[in-house]
Amino acid sequence: MTNKAVIIGGSAGSFQVVIRILSQIPKSFPYPLFLCLHRLKHVREGFVEALSIKSNITILEPNDKDRIKPGIAYLAPSNYHLLIEPEFHFALSSGEPINHSRPSIDLSFASAAYAYRNNLTGIILSGANKDGALGLKAVADFEGTTIVQDPNDCQIRTMTESAIKTARVDHVLSTDQIIAFLAKMTG
Amino acid sequence: MDNFDTPLSISEEDLKRFIEAIKTASTYDFSEYSEKSLMRRLEKVLSDNQMEISGFIDRLKQDTSFLEKTIKDITVNTTELFRDPTAWHMLKYNVLPLIAQNDEINIWHAGCSTGQEVYSMMIMLNEMGLLNKTNIYASDLNSDVIETAKKGVYKYRFNLLYLDNFDKVLKENPHDPGNKAEVSYSKYFDINKVKDTISMNSFLQKKPLYKKHDLVTEPNPFPGVAYDLILCRNVIIYFNYNLQNKVFSLFFNNIKINGALLLGMHESMLGPISSRFEKKGQLYIKSKKLNP
Incomplete structure (x- = not known):
């Protein structure tokens, strides 16, 4: 199967988790990895650089209409919504924030679910709002795999608890288990 | 929302x-x-x-x-005052100095939306002493947003976030971090916290020429004007390649030699016309070298 993809959504308290995931993801990870993370104002710039220091795979902030390639982590650019088009390229939008968020995790997840259907794995990490819950539900509705970081493992549990309440969740995992899951996907 | x-x-x-x-x-x-x-x-x-x-x-x-x-x-499109400070720093230090010597400067905001970019540009030009000799042109497909742009009144609470951008662009110099300029907001707009508004001062409101315009189907909205700088940020992300190419051709045909086109932070020009522009970051320059 070459058409799989993984999408990760996170907000407050997710930065260290994402760093750990990227530092332990296999170098040969064979699928695209989408990162939709809310950013604090002071890390609007230099976020790619900060994540790249420890990452095993290349991290890019995609431009509008860039084609999606495997083995790359794509970070939703600050102040844009990141959408995944069914023809496997990106579309950016400067439409208004949703639930005060731009990028909106719900939007990225929903568009990725629509494009990748049951080949998508969606992962919701720590956060202080409920963005991502409806997006994860969309992943579930298209029969994709849904994973939520264990709220007990989260710095802030609002986002993961909201996702668990809203969507059919296949796995509730610790950070280490998420890393193991991605390693297993690599085969 | x-x-x-x-x-x-x-x-x-x-x-x-x-x-x-x-x-x-x-x-x-x-x-x-x-x-x-x-x-x-x-x-x-x-x-x-x-x-x-x-x-x-x-x-x-x-x-x-x-x-x-x-x-x-x-x-309708959303925008903010001085959206993407790095782009404004580039305009201030790398682009506007190149055209500052011209007798007259023509700038077109293509897809100006509710006008925040237009006001940001005028404020910056004024700080650089260039506003008087600049003609500001602005167009959008949507006549409602043009009316909002003309009024120049925005919600304070929403734009509060972007006063940070104002400070960053106008007061800080990335090439000289220790040096901070003093620029007062009241020179350019009034903040009314009770009414929750930011109102642009009238010398800024009166300056631009606005026109309703469809980038895809219509020719230059300001006939006879050749531009030193065109800003078209976060507009072409809504178009496919074919439409984008039409828009780029329109820009190419109406930019002066050595004039520039600025796209949004995450937009790029592909297709045949791109070979006629010299790319510098988000900036596309119609250079003499490529267009003898």
Whole structure:
């Protein structure tokens, strides 16, 4: 199967988790990895650089209409919504924030679910709002795999608890288990 | 704003029917718009109207004013004062100095939306002593946003976030971090916390020439004007390649030699016309070298 993809959504308290995931993801990870993370104002710039220091795979902030390639982590650019088009390229939008968020995790997840259907794995990490819950539900509705970081493992549990309440969740995992899951996907 | 609860409530079939209905009843053709963005906007309009797609399309066909309102809702774009400070720093230190010596400067904001970019530019030009000899042109597809731009009154609470950008762009110099300039807000706008407004001062309001304009189908909205700088940020993300190329050709034909086009932070120019521009970051320069 070459058409799989993984999408990760996170907000407050997710930065260290994402760093750990990227530092332990296999170098040969064979699928695209989408990162939709809310950013604090002071890390609007230099976020790619900060994540790249420890990452095993290349991290890019995609431009509008860039084609999606495997083995790359794509970070939703600050102040844009990141959408995944069914023809496997990106579309950016400067439409208004949703639930005060731009990028909106719900939007990225929903568009990725629509494009990748049951080949998508969606992962919701720590956060202080409920963005991502409806997006994860969309992943579930298209029969994709849904994973939520264990709220007990989260710095802030609002986002993961909201996702668990809203969507059919296949796995509730610790950070280490998420890393193991991605390693297993690599085969 | 918080009424987003059905991420994908409409199908591709619905979207096609919507595009067809608009095309039949008006001069607008959304068929080459980026599909996901258009879908998202349509969902928002449906949800704002509390309508479902079939009834919505029927009403579009019967009710002209509803059709017009819908087109406006679909084409509205959001922006902020000094959005993307790095782009403004580049304009200030790398672009405007190149055209500062010209006797007259023509700048076109293509897809100006509610005008924050236009005011940001005028404020920066004024700080650089260039405003008087600059002609500011601005256009948008949507006549409502142009009216908002002309008024120059924005919500304070929303824009509060972006006063940080104002400080960053006008007071800080990335090439000389220790040196901070003093620039007062009141020179350019009044903040009324009770009314929750930021109102641009009248010398800025009166300056630009606005025009309703469709980038895809219409020629230069200001006939005879050749531009030193065109800003078109976060507009072409809604178009497919074909439409983008049409827009780039329009820009190319109306930019002066050594003039520049600035796109948004995450937009790039592909296709045949790109070889006629020299690319420097987000900036595309119609250089003499490439256009002898």
